[in-house]
Amino acid sequence: MHRKELAGVFPYLVSPIGSDGKVKENVLRSLIDHLIKCGVHGLTPLGSTGEFAYLTWEQRKKIIEVVIDTTSGRVPVVAGVAHTSIHEAVRQAKEVEAMGADAILAIMESYFPVSAEGVVSYFKSIGEAVSCPIVLYTNPSFSSTNLSLEIFEELAKVPNIRYLKDASANTGNLLTTMNHVGKKIKVFSASAHIPLFVMMLGGVGWMAGPSCVIPRQSVKLYELACAKRWDEAILLQKKLWGINQIFQKYSLAPCIKACLELQGFAVGDPIPPLQPLRGKALKEVGEVLKTLDDSD
Numbered sequence: 701m702h703r704k705e706l707a708g709v710f711p712y713l714v715s716p717i718g719s720d721g722k723v724k725e726n727v728l729r730s731l732i733d734h735l736i737k738c739g740v741h742g743l744t745p746l747g748s749t750g751e752f753a754y755l756t757w758e759q760r761k762k763i764i765e766v767v768i769d770t771t772s773g774r775v776p777v778v779a780g781v782a783h784t785s786i787h788e789a790v791r792q793a794k795e796v797e798a799m800g801a802d803a804i805l806a807i808m809e810s811y812f813p814v815s816a817e818g819v820v821s822y823f824k825s826i827g828e829a830v831s832c833p834i835v836l837y838t839n840p841s842f843s844s845t846n847l848s849l850e851i852f853e854e855l856a857k858v859p860n861i862r863y864l865k866d867a868s869a870n871t872g873n874l875l876t877t878m879n880h881v882g883k884k885i886k887v888f889s890a891s892a893h894i895p896l897f898v899m900m901l902g903g904v905g906w907m908a909g910p911s912c913v914i915p916r917q918s919v920k921l922y923e924l925a926c927a928k929r930w931d932e933a934i935l936l937q938k939k940l941w942g943i944n945q946i947f948q949k950y951s952l953a954p955c956i957k958a959c960l961e962l963q964g965f966a967v968g969d970p971i972p973p974l975q976p977l978r979g980k981a982l983k984e985v986g987e988v989l990k991t992l993d994d995s996d
Contacts, residue, residue, distance in 0.1 A: 706776060706803060706833065706863060707904040708741025709918045710888070711911035712749035714957050715763055716967040723762045724968060731912070731965050732770045738915035741905065741922075743767060744805055746780030748839065748867075749909030751953045753782070753809065754971040757792070761799075768800045778835055778907070782807035786822050790829045803833040805865065805907070819847065820854045827858040834860055835888065835907075839867035852877055856884040863888060865907045866898075875901060891944055896937040899925040909952055910943050913959040914992055939992070946988045950981055958985050 713731070716724035732743065745767045746752040746760055755763075764779045771777055779801040783789040793804055806826045808819065827834045836855065838847040846868065847855075855861050866874050867890035878887055878901060889898035891908030898906070899922070911918040917940055924933035947955050954970040958977040961967060962985070969976040977985060 704776075705886075705904075706742060706778065706835070706888075707886075709739075709905055709911050709915070709922050710742040710744045710778060710907040711735055711740055711915060711918075712747035712907055712909040713743055713745045713763075713767065714909075714912060714953065714960060714967050715746070715750045715752075715755060715759070715971070716965075717755070717759065717971055718968060721759070723759060723766060724966070725762075725766050727966050727968075728763070728766050729770045731960070731967070732767060734965075735912065735915050736771070736774050739919040740775065740911065740915050741919075742776040742778060742802075743771060744778045744780065744907050746782070747805060747807075747837075747865075747907065747909070749912065749953050749956055750780060751971050751974065752780050752807070754974065760792075761795070764796060764799055764801060776802035778803040778805050780805040780807055780837075781826065782809050784809045784811055786825045789822065790825050793826045793830050797830045797832050801832065803835055803863075804830065805835045805837050807837045816848065816851055819851055823855050823861065824858055827855070827861045831860065833862045834858075835863040835865050836861060836885070837865045837867070839890070849873075849876060849880055852881045852885065856881040862886065863904075866890060871897065871901075874898070878902060891947070894937065894941075896921065896925055896930075896933050900930070909956045910940075910947060912956055913963070913989070914940060914943060917992065942988050942991060946985055950977060950985070951975075955985060958982055959989060962986055962989060 716727045779796045781792045781804050808822050865888045887903045889895040889906040891910045895906040921936050957967050
């Protein structure tokens with residue numbers, strides 16, 4: 701297991717599930733090998749792009765097992781853990797760590813409103829249940845649970861809660877968070893966040909679904925940022941924004957699966973009730989991909 705600092709480009713992996721409900725192992729393994737060869741710095745199964753909310757625990761477990769086995773220590777694996785209850789989230793976290801995940805992406809699902817105290821208790825309980833690093837995930841667009849500065853300050857007291865993947869689309873709040881807890885909690889951007897800007901503020905990389913589709917370009921952008929070659933990085937960021945625009949226009953996971961299908965990875969359809977892209981939408985995605993062919 702990797703215990704070095706996490707940094708760089710971590711694609712949010714799709715979850716290839718067949719019509720029979722089984723994980724398409726060979727497809728997933730092929731995608732993983734491809735992404736590692738393209739230079740990504742880690743892999744994140746069961747993020748939003750992984751359609752975790754639509755999977756059974758057995759499906760989730762199988763995906764993590766395949767990712768860990770295929771990766772075979774070449775890059776760290778940050779596996780998503782999500783539930784509405786603390787008890788089940790803690791159980792999953794313990795099992796995921798025992799399976800060999802290098803870190804856990806902690807996601808809080810909710811149905812009823814949860815108080816700030818309840819939110820702190822959820823993430824703190826996961827952190828205290830395992831020894832591996834925890835990456836907090838906040839995405840108010842998909843979840844009613846947002847993480848306030850007060851919550852971050854409490855969670856920063858837990859030794860292994862060390863990272864944040866921020867998809868709040870509020871860079872002002874992100875900068876406030878970094879100013880207050882940035883020494884204890886390092887920040888990964890989301891793709892729609894303009895990751896270059898987050899890198900300029902001191903971020904350590906990004907965890908994003910589009911990096912499954914444009915891994916080489918994403919790694920190039922990260923390397924330009926690390927080298928502080930900002931003029932070149934800005935030009936590449938502007939060009940890559942086209943793919944983020946198309947993902948914002950259409951549903952994220954179906955869009956990324958459609959892109960991967962066009963690239964030759966038979967990842968299959970999104971998990972129902974999510975619907976695959978068809979007709980005009982599929983044609984539009986293909987046209988965007990063509991504009992990025994020379995970006996690597």
